Amino acid sequence: MVHGTLDTWVEELNQLALAANLRPLPTEFQVVSDEVIYTLSSYLVPGRYRHWSYGERYWIAKQQDERRLGRIYELVVNGDPAIAYLLDKNPDAYHVLVIGHVLAHADFFAHNRWLSQVRRQNVGLWFREHAQWIENLHQQHGFARASALLDAARTLYQLIDSHYRPPTLERSPLAPEPAPAPFDWVRHLYDEPKFEPLEAPSAPTYRVWPKTRDVLALMGDLGRLDEDERVAIAMLREEMLYFRPQQETKVMNEGWATYWHVQLIRHFSQWDDQDHIEAMRLHAQVTQPSQLLNPYYLGWTLWELLAESFGLTRCQTMIEQETDQSWIRQWFSDDVVRLGQDRHLLPDHRPISPDDPKGESEYYPPAELKEDIQRAFVVDTPEIIVSAIDPDTHRLTLSYEGKNPLHPSYTQDVVDAIAFLWGGPVSLVSHHRTWQGDEHAWQKRG
Amino acid sequence: MDLYNHKGELDRQWYLRKLNRALRDSLPEIVTHETIIGARPNQRIRIAVQRLEEPHFRYESPPSPAGGHGQGIGGADGGVVWIEMTTDELMDLWLEDLKLPRMENKPRGVVDEEEDRFDDVTRRGPLANLDKRRSFYAARSHGRDYLAEEDLRFRSWKTHTRPITSAVVTLVRDASGSMDETKRYLSKSAAWWIVRWIQRQYRQCELVYLLHTTEPVRVEERDFFSREITGGTAVLSTFQAVADLWDREYPPSAFNHYFLHFSDGEIWSAADGALQLALQTLVNNASLLGYFEVQGYRSRRSPLWKLYEATARESTGRLAPVRLAEIHDREDVLGAIRTVIADSQPSS
Structure with missing residues (x-):
């Protein structure tokens, strides 16, 4: 006792x-x-x-x-x-x-x-509000739709960024008409008189800020979703932002x-x-x-x-x-590792062949132990960036610049999920291959 | 205290439903597994199912952490979930919607089976069975607008007898020398699932087992799955023996007849009038002839297959009582059973 x-x-x-x-x-x-x-x-x-x-x-x-x-x-x-x-x-x-x-x-x-920057006040309360909202979403939009939305949003937990800036819609001038050739005026001599438009002709384009990687927020802003669903996406994103520092x-x-x-x-x-x-x-x-x-x-x-x-x-x-x-x-410097080995808190021997942990062992140099441990902490999330959005065709292009190839089937699944949220053509371009999103494939996963 | 008091439990069920669906998709590989064939109906079997994963962006080859110096860094867990189920539960997943085809009511073969139906009313019973409407009517008939003890009515059940039709399913397995280890295994596992399913779905159904080489041997269920004899192959005597058996012990006025044959199709010759005649006799008496060809000829049809096919062609207009299926590999077993037994499917 x-x-x-x-x-x-x-x-x-x-x-x-x-x-x-x-x-x-x-x-x-x-x-x-x-x-x-x-x-x-x-x-x-x-x-x-x-x-x-x-x-x-x-x-x-x-x-x-x-x-x-x-x-x-x-x-x-x-x-x-x-x-x-x-x-x-x-x-x-x-x-x-x-x-x-x-x-x-x-x-x-x-x-x-x-950790102290996250939304910490009334934690129980706001998580509960989100749960209620998502429950209502299930009831009003149907179970299949709501859970597909939930699953799709959850695949994007890596692609969130608290410094996200939404792309801005701008009007860029159309390409100017070609300069008139020397005797063109003759051709138009008897045309009806034309009035110059007051504004220069222009087309809408999205200006995507460099290094925009918060795909989830982008879906909430520009995806073809219901107003309720946008709110749900924002809620899920907020929860992910809350948990991320804990994982880190x-x-x-x-x-x-x-x-x-x-x-x-x-x-x-x-x-x-x-x-x-x-x-x-x-x-x-x-x-x-x-x-x-x-x-x-x-x-x-x-x-x-x-x-x-x-x-x-x-x-x-x-x-x-x-x-x-x-x-x-x-x-975690060499000195600290050596101290740890002296105190027998960190291993000072390693097996010679990795397949046989019980076999012969050799001295484990601190520098290598340090590197082995540090390597385990390297964040290995591929960096996916939004590269272009076309407002006319509602096409989204993502790009991946890294050298290490992405896993083909997992990536296909996530791109499908993005297409489901986006409601239009989505493609992910990397050096190795290009993926096209298929929203129906995501719905079928159920 | 919470929005949902036991949402953990509810979500566990949600997860298990999803897992069930994944399990159904991988059934063709699972059902022919050695541990399952031969298991008793209530024995629990452990089955490995691919874990349900939420996809996310990841590399094709994750950078191997720590170079694997035997420190147990990055414990690989295999991504597999082990679930335990009985063969009966497994069968529910994939054979429940099947019915023996062309089951006809036979005037003399009616056996009564008991069945409980909830269609009675009593004054005493568990509250869960309370029939509210009747109780309120009873209260009103006494001029009350509340329920008194004597107003309560409870739903209850009566045992009814239900006429069912009996059937005899004759399973014939080729046990000749040309049936090597794999062929035997495949034919046995298909037969095993059919037997399991019939015993579960049709309790009154009679099962007859025969092994044949050049001569048919009638065996018990246990021997059917374990005994091997060797010799050449001929099916004429088998067909005749089955026709005899049906005549003698299972008269067509009382029984629906089913004939299921497992063989690799290597018989000496099919161009034999007597053989076709014998098979035609069977077709005339049977509700279904099913033929499973186990790893038959790859390039052309085996003689036995041709024989069955010819018979099937002759008997088309009659709801196709001859059905053929090929089993080349373990994955085919499920599909073959469905092809032969499924009620509505046309013969291939």
């Missing part, structure tokens, strides 16, 4: 966090049943709209727990106040650890520049929370001896180094090393400014 109650644990851990110079967002704790936590962990925010892919995650979470393969212990929502959910069937010792973990997450939410800071965030739950519960006073061991057992379970890219383990190890090398104040500035990718690239 841990002494005290949930309230006293939260209070003490809050004090400890403040003393350690953490400044978490105000956090609301809720103890919920397992059904609720499966649901929340699949939808990530209470009240979010329904979708079959969340059903799959729910199913997997439930099965894993039932087969004792792994359990979800907590969920934190980046809101103001942050909302944390604790699983009611966990023992008390776990709760204490999880509260410490959650407070560090809340501190990270409060300080990281990308996952390792930092989990590492920070793991680093601090270890620190905080070390000074926690309401322990029995047995419970502290129990809590650390959970910690060991979560941070299994068998998989180096386990975000808990890698993040935690890096924060330990960085705190030792540079001090906690520097760490806090990192939190404010970095995302996973820039963090790993800038701060």
Whole structure:
């Protein structure tokens, strides 16, 4: 038994966090049943709209727990106040650890520049409004149409950009008439007199801003959609923008929370001896180094090393400014890797042949370990850019400039989805091949 | 507390519906899998189904992370979902809409089967079965505008007998030497699914199994799927034996006759008057003759196929009681069964 109650644990851990110079967002704790936590962990925010892919995650979470393969212990929502959910069937010792973990997450939410820019007020409320809107869409436009729209919009989660500027419609002058030849006037000598039009003749064109890559917003602005559907697209885009920084800071965030739950519960006073061991057992379970890219383990190890090398104040500035990718690239130097190898936190040997992990091993040079890990963090989303829109034929042309060829069938599916939203001809041009969108193919996927 | 209290569960069902549809699309590969053929009806089988993915832009060859130094970086999960189902559930997915074709009511062959129908009313019962309209009428007849205990009426059921027609399905499998391992396997798996389906759909249906080389042997169900004999091939004796059997044990006044033949079509000669006559006798008595040719000749028609085809041509106007299908590969099994058994489909 841990002494005290949930309230006293939260209070003490809050004090400890403040003393350690953490400044978490105000956090609301809720103890919920397992059904609720499966649901929340699949939808990530209470009240979010329904979708079959969340059903799959729910199913997997439930099965894993039932087969004792792994359990979800907590969920934190980046809101103001942050909302944390604790699983009611966990023992008390776990709760204490999880509260410490959650407070560090809340501190990270409060300080990281990308995470604190998202729409954080009344999170539960606006997600619920979106869900209601999408539910109405299903009822009014029919299930097939609405779910095809939903699926199509969801394929574009990579192509969103908070700095999007919609293309502007301009009128460009038509090509001037050819200059009259020397004796042309003779031909028109007996024509009816013509009046010059007041305005120069012109044709509508779209000016697409350079590097426009927010295809989803473009669909909402210019696609052939209903007014209700435009709103739904804008809502989905807003949710994607809300979640994107969380994906981009996952390792930092989990590492920070793991680093601090270890620190905080070390000074926690309401322990029995047995419970502290129990809590650390959970910690060991979560941070299994068998998989180096386990975000808990890698993040935690890096924060330990960085705190030792540079001090906690520097760490806090990192939190404010970095995302996973820039963090790993800038701060994960050879020295830090060597320190990690000396402390046996990072592997210093690697198997000679990758196919036989148990076989002979050789020295793992820090520089190569560093590169291997950094490579795992390189964002590998192809950069797709809107290159032209023709207002007359409602044709959209996208382009991909990269050297690495795109996956043919996946790309075809996404281009079909774009054609469905766009309601006109869509083509994607790359160096390797060109895809034409087919909206009926998307509707048939069902 | 939430907009939908159990939307996780609802969406799980939505997901499973989609998964079912994907499963139906990959059935032709699944149904001939070794683990399935021979499974008991209630045995649960694990089936791998391609995971449903939401497409997104990605590279053809993802940059291999970490050069694969055995650190377990980037755990590949194969993109496969394992689901468990019984063969019966699997069959529901693809054979449920099939019916034995040309089933006729036979005056003497009527057997009664029991059937429950909800067409009775009682005064006691579970609230879920409450018949509101009748209850309100009862209340009104007593001059009340509310429901009292004695007004409640409940829907209930009565057991009716339903006449059904009986049928005999005769399955004949070529067990001769020319049937190699693959041919046997393909013919057995097609036969196995048909038997499963008949036993499920038509409980009163009689099944007769025969193996034949030059002579027919009547066997039990178990032996039909396991026993092998070798020898040359001749079908005349088989046709005659079946006609005899039908005459003796299953008179046409009482039974619908179905004849399903699995062979590779290699018989010595089809240009035999006696053979055609025997087959014609069968056609005259049967509701359906089905012939599955398993990996027959690739380039030209086998003699047995020609024989059946000729018979089919002669018997056109009669709702095509002879149907032929070829099985070359595992993927063909499903289609072949449908071609032969499907109620409305014209013979090919």
